[in-house]
Amino acid sequence: MRHSFSVRIGPVGFRIGSVWKGPIQALAELYRDYPAPLDGIADFTVRLEPDDLFRRWLRPSVGIRGDYILPEAAPLALRHGLLAAEMGMNLQMALGQRRYLLLHAAVVEREGRALILTGESGAGKSTLAALLGERGWRLMGDEFALVDPATGLLHAFPRVVSLKNEAIDLFPGLTAERWGPPLAGTPKGKIRHLRPNSEAIVRMAEPARPALLLFPRYGFREEVREIGRAEVFVRLTQASTNYVNLGEAGFTALTSFVSKTPARAVDYPDGPAAMALVERLWQELAG
Numbered sequence: 001m002r003h004s005f006s007v008r009i010g011p012v013g014f015r016i017g018s019v020w021k022g023p024i025q026a027l028a029e030l031y032r033d034y035p036a037p038l039d040g041i042a043d044f045t046v047r048l049e050p051d052d053l054f055r056r057w058l059r060p061s062v063g064i065r066g067d068y069i070l071p072e073a074a075p076l077a078l079r080h081g082l083l084a085a086e087m088g089m090n091l092q093m094a095l096g097q098r099r100y101l102l103l104h105a106a107v108v109e110r111e112g113r114a115l116i117l118t119g120e121s122g123a124g125k126s127t128l129a130a131l132l133g134e135r136g137w138r139l140m141g142d143e144f145a146l147v148d149p150a151t152g153l154l155h156a157f158p159r160v161v162s163l164k165n166e167a168i169d170l171f172p173g174l175t176a177e178r179w180g181p182p183l184a185g186t187p188k189g190k191i192r193h194l195r196p197n198s199e200a201i202v203r204m205a206e207p208a209r210p211a212l213l214l215f216p217r218y219g220f221r222e223e224v225r226e227i228g229r230a231e232v233f234v235r236l237t238q239a240s241t242n243y244v245n246l247g248e249a250g251f252t253a254l255t256s257f258v259s260k261t262p263a264r265a266v267d268y269p270d271g272p273a274a275m276a277l278v279e280r281l282w283q284e285l286a287g
Contacts, residue, residue, distance in 0.1 A: 006037055010146065010157040010204050011100075012093070013037025016085050018048040020060070023081030030082075030160050030180050030193055033201050044068075044096060046088035051075055064088045068095035080183055083191060086162065093144055093157075094241040100146035100155065101246060101253045104239045107140035107154055108132045113211035113286055114154045115278065116145055116261070118239050124218030127167040128274050130194060134171070135275065139200040140208065149246070149253040152260070153207035158200045160193040168192045170271055211286040213263040214278070220267035222277065232263045262286070 003024040004017040014037070018024045037043070047065040061075040062084040068091060076084045093102065105118035106129035115137070117125040126142040133139030141157035148155060160180065163171070168182075171194065180193035215227070215235065227235075236254055237243050243250045262285045268274040 005031070006040070006042055007031045008035045008037045009089075009159055010141070011155050012044070012097075012157065013042040014044050014046060014089050014092070015042035016046040016048070016088065018062075018081070018085070019050060020048065020062070020078060020081060022078065023048055023062070023085050026082040026181060027085050030195055033198070044089070044092035046085060046092060048081060048084055048088065064091065066092055068092055070095075076186075080186055082180060082193070083162075083183055083186060086159070086193070089159070090143060097146075097242055098245065101149055101250050101257075102240055102242050103145040103147065103236060104143070104241065105145040106142040107145045107156070107208075108137040109140050109156075109206075109208040110137050110282075112208055114140065114208035115282065115286070116154070116210060116213045117216055118145070118213070118236070119215050119217060122218070123216050124167075124268075124274070125216055126161055127163060127170065127218075127271070128216055128278070130161045130163065131170065131271055131275060132278065133161075133196060133200060134174075138203060139196045140204075147210075147253050147257060148207070149249045151207075152210070152253065152256055154210055155207050156200075156204040158196045158204050160195050162191055163194055164191055165189045210257060210261045212282060213261045214281070215263070215265040216274065217265070217267045218269075218274070220269065222269060222273055223267040224277070224281070225265040227263050227265050229258050229263075233258045 003021045005024050005028045006015045045066050048062050051063045060078040062081050063075045105116050106125040108115050129142045142161045144157050146155040178195045183191045
């Protein structure tokens, strides 16, 4: 690839290459304070390239390629090249990660203990994690929770946070350097990437012990519901992209996680209610 950028996010290194300069410039700006891959060797490679020669110049569209691919994935317009790069990194993790048990979840930390937020797309976990990350918690990641099968600890993966539509307006006081460019007309509407604060980046090598698991749901009257361990286990197998591939190690890691981590399903109407609810449950349940 003519243009490229390498970065380490938590314990994982990436090399992103592109036929076009723009997506790499935007990516390098967002991740400018992040370290390079250890020993200069990336764990995964992402390539942004046209489906054919004409698509490089005529109505250019970005195909997402790399070590692992989804042949049926539709290309994105070049103006959404930054989003394509982020999606490419997600894809490599989802299909190729074997060192950690992956849970599709957001994670924040306080005093060495981690709060895990998981649920369906649109449940509000990324937004809630980003809000908490600006209010005394350390953001460990909004896309994947990395569970170490050997220790049970969670390792940080603090990617830039993808905020969508009205969620973007919940962070009015942040400086311009924390934001990526606004991306309008994406498959999920308006998207803007938020760079984690300096604490999240500087401390991203520090793991944390799972202490509380929440299944949040945005836009409903406030409610807290207990969930049985069997249901939690099933939900988390569905939230993992590599549970089956890890075999016995995945089963053992997930069983231990579920048995040791209290869990609740929570509904909330807005951000302030969610943060107050999180603080209350943290005091009551996180030992």
